[in-house]
Amino acid sequence: MIVDVHTHLPTHRNAVPDSDRTTENMMRSGDNVSMTNSIADYLRAMEPVDKTFAFGIAPRPWLSERELIEGSGDLAVDGKNHNDVAAELHRAAPDKVIPFMSLHPMDPKMNDEYDRAVGDLGCKGIKLGPNYQDFDPVGEDAFKLYARLEADGLPIVFHQGTSPMRDAPLRYAHPLVMDQVAIAFPELRIVMAHLGHPWQVDCLAVVRKHPNVWADVSAQFYRPWSFWNGMQLFHEWGVTQKILFASDWPVTVPQDNIDGLRGLNKFARDHHLPGIPENEIEGIINRDALDALGVE
Numbered sequence: 001m002i003v004d005v006h007t008h009l010p011t012h013r014n015a016v017p018d019s020d021r022t023t024e025n026m027m028r029s030g031d032n033v034s035m036t037n038s039i040a041d042y043l044r045a046m047e048p049v050d051k052t053f054a055f056g057i058a059p060r061p062w063l064s065e066r067e068l069i070e071g072s073g074d075l076a077v078d079g080k081n082h083n084d085v086a087a088e089l090h091r092a093a094p095d096k097v098i099p100f101m102s103l104h105p106m107d108p109k110m111n112d113e114y115d116r117a118v119g120d121l122g123c124k125g126i127k128l129g130p131n132y133q134d135f136d137p138v139g140e141d142a143f144k145l146y147a148r149l150e151a152d153g154l155p156i157v158f159h160q161g162t163s164p165m166r167d168a169p170l171r172y173a174h175p176l177v178m179d180q181v182a183i184a185f186p187e188l189r190i191v192m193a194h195l196g197h198p199w200q201v202d203c204l205a206v207v208r209k210h211p212n213v214w215a216d217v218s219a220q221f222y223r224p225w226s227f228w229n230g231m232q233l234f235h236e237w238g239v240t241q242k243i244l245f246a247s248d249w250p251v252t253v254p255q256d257n258i259d260g261l262r263g264l265n266k267f268a269r270d271h272h273l274p275g276i277p278e279n280e281i282e283g284i285i286n287r288d289a290l291d292a293l294g295v296e
């Protein structure tokens with residue numbers, strides 16, 4: 001089974017009109033990424049995988065009109081938010097898409113939205129991006145949310161590592177910060193996205209010591225040295241079994257990540273570098289993230 005633990009939401013229910021199309025070229029260091037996509041675009045990209053976690057990112061309550069990564073399409077209108085869109089995407093492919101909520105710990109209505117997202121919409125976990133959302137991941141508000149999630153057995157996918165967004169504080173997404181969260185909440189299941197890039201070594205130091213903390217391999221392959229280097233470090237430290245498969249769609253599609261992982265040893269050979277055992281690479285691609293994270 002292949003599980004993609006990191007996918008963002010499409011913006012449009014149906015085909016994207018030309019007038020709505022937008023692209024972005026910072027996230028992939030110069031490559032264009034389509035920021036407007038339909039539900040069909042999403043499902044086509046997800047054909048190689050069996051299950052996906054799908055989520056938005058809750059906006060800062062003091063900037064609630066602003067959409068973060070989702071762009072502006074026709075899905076989140078008429079009072080619907082990103083959590084409704086995750087639920088709608090699930091209804092489009094109920095055997096594949098597992099909806100995750102996103103909340104903001106400083107939103108005064110957070111607990112009501114938590115109840116609605118889990119109770120009414122069926123969300124099975126949460127995505128948080130403390131840098132994008134501008135909250136302190138080891139602050140009092142965030143800790144209240146983690147306590148609820150830990151008690152309810154719901155996993156968190158955390159954005160980790162850098163981002164090109166200028167007003168997203170890097171210190172809120174540095175992987176070493178997750179150590180403090182995992183010490184305080186030992187039963188909380190955590191996914192550290194992007195191997196914490198470009199701080200993969202700090203990410204491995206955290207996942208290595210905490211049984212319930214995992215890393216996701218999304219959006220690594222298009223920086224081949226950084227990818228090989230990060231993966232080699234995880235291999236040397238004996239923690240590739242803590243890496244989960246992910247794409248960060250729409251930034252990349254799952255097939256490119258599968259190909260990138262399987263191409264690591266060609267890169268190593270071409271550059272006279274040490275390889276990474278094939279069984280460890282296949283282990284990442286085929287890891288049962290539902291079991292690892294307790295998602296039913």
Ligand SMILES: [Zn+2]
Pocket residue numbers: 006008159193248
């Ligand atoms: Zn992402």
